[in-house]
Structures are given as structure tokens and as C-alpha cells.
Amino acid sequence: MPRMLLLEHLFLRMRRGAVISTDAERVETGREGLVELYQRHGPDALRLAYLLTGDRALAEDLVQEAFARMVGRLAHLRDRASFGPYLRRTVVNLSRMHFRRIRVERAYLRSEEQRISHDEAGLDSDLREDLWKAVLRLPERQRAAIVLHYYEQVSEQEAAEILRCRAGTYRSLVSRGMRMLRGQMKGDTDE
Numbered sequence: 001m002p003r004m005l006l007l008e009h010l011f012l013r014m015r016r017g018a019v020i021s022t023d024a025e026r027v028e029t030g031r032e033g034l035v036e037l038y039q040r041h042g043p044d045a046l047r048l049a050y051l052l053t054g055d056r057a058l059a060e061d062l063v064q065e066a067f068a069r070m071v072g073r074l075a076h077l078r079d080r081a082s083f084g085p086y087l088r089r090t091v092v093n094l095s096r097m098h099f100r101r102i103r104v105e106r107a108y109l110r111s112e113e114q115r116i117s118h119d120e121a122g123l124d125s126d127l128r129e130d131l132w133k134a135v136l137r138l139p140e141r142q143r144a145a146i147v148l149h150y151y152e153q154v155s156e157q158e159a160a161e162i163l164r165c166r167a168g169t170y171r172s173l174v175s176r177g178m179r180m181l182r183g184q185m186k187g188d189t190d191e
Contacts (some may be wrong), residue, residue, distance in 0.1 A: 135191045142177035
């Protein structure tokens with residue numbers, strides 16, 4: 001049944017009259033040629049996807065997506081024999097995109113866990129609000145340096161590039177900004 005769903009999905013994306021045979025001397029259009037393409041290249045693509053991911057369900061999803069992407073491009077293939085390598089390249093790229101997305105999601109979840117643990121660490125909402133107001137009162141470059149350092153946690157070199165200054169200037173901006181923040185927060189708590 002999943003194979004039929006794949007084929008139906010491909011048929012919906014296929015352009016009318018698209019060339020779908022990989023044999024240079026034989027040009028076919030329609031469903032029969034697409035079925036033939038899937039039967040010829042599907043198992044190899046599935047094996048490749050499984051070897052890349054180690055997960056059969058994910059491998060099937062990647063192969064389905066690769067075929068769906070290929071259908072719209074069939075008419076543009078110059079060499080019909082290049083369908084197999086093009087399909088393999090598409091499967092590899094989709095696998096890389098999948099794992100890249102997983103890495104980004106995990107990094108985001110780790111940063112959120114850290115943020116939540118910092119929030120639970122004891123800063124009450126009034127103090128946090130006062131601190132943010134003090135950050136907003138900083139000069140623009142100092143505020144940017146503080147935000148990049150403490151909130152975004154970018155490296156010193158990246159922050160210096162973003163601010164278009166040298167690393168020493170960036171460190172100075174952070175230091176002066178922190179000094180001003182301490183002074184503002186002491187002034188707020190003395191009142």
C-alpha cells in the first residue's frame with residue numbers, strides 16, 4: 001500500500017507529457033514509464049537511504065521525497081541515463097538536510113533547557129524586568145555586545161565580526177556595558 005501512495009503522489013506532481021524513461025533510445029510518457037522508473041531505481045535508492053539513516057521508515061520517506069522532486073525535473077534531464085546518479089545525489093542531500101535539521105532542533109532544545117534552568121535559578125520577574133530595562137538604557141554598541149555575549153552566546157570572533165570591530169574592542173564594549181549595568185542596578189536597588 002505505501003508504494004501505491006508513493007506512486008499516486010508522484011502522478012499528481014508529474015507534468016503532463018513529461019519524459020520518464022531512462023533509456024536514451026526509448027522515450028515514454030505516462031504512468032507506465034513512471035512505474036518502470038520506480039521499479040528500476042526504487043530498491044537501490046531505498047537501500048542507499050537506509051544505509052545513510054539506519055531507519056527503514058525514514059529511508060522510505062526520503063526515497064518518496066526524492067522521487068517526488070525528480071518527477072518535476074524529468075523533462076529537463078539532458079542525459080536520460082543520468083537519472084540514477086541524480087536520484088542518488090538527491091537521496092544523499094535529503095539525508096544530510098534531515099540530519100542538519102535534527103542537529104539544529106537539538107541545539108535549540110539544549111539552549112531552551114539552559115534558559116529555563118536559568119529562569120528557575122532564582123531571578124524573580126521584577127528583577128529580570130529591571131535588568132532588561134537597564135540593558136535597554138545602554139548605548140547601542142554596548143547593548144549589542146552584551147546581547148551577543150550573554151543572550152545569544154556567540155563566540156568572541158563572531159561577535160567582533162557582527163559588530164565590525166576588533167576582538168579587543170568587543171571585549172571592552174562588554175566590560176564597559178557590564179560596569180554600566182552594575183551601576184544602574186545598584187542605583188535601582190538603592191532607591
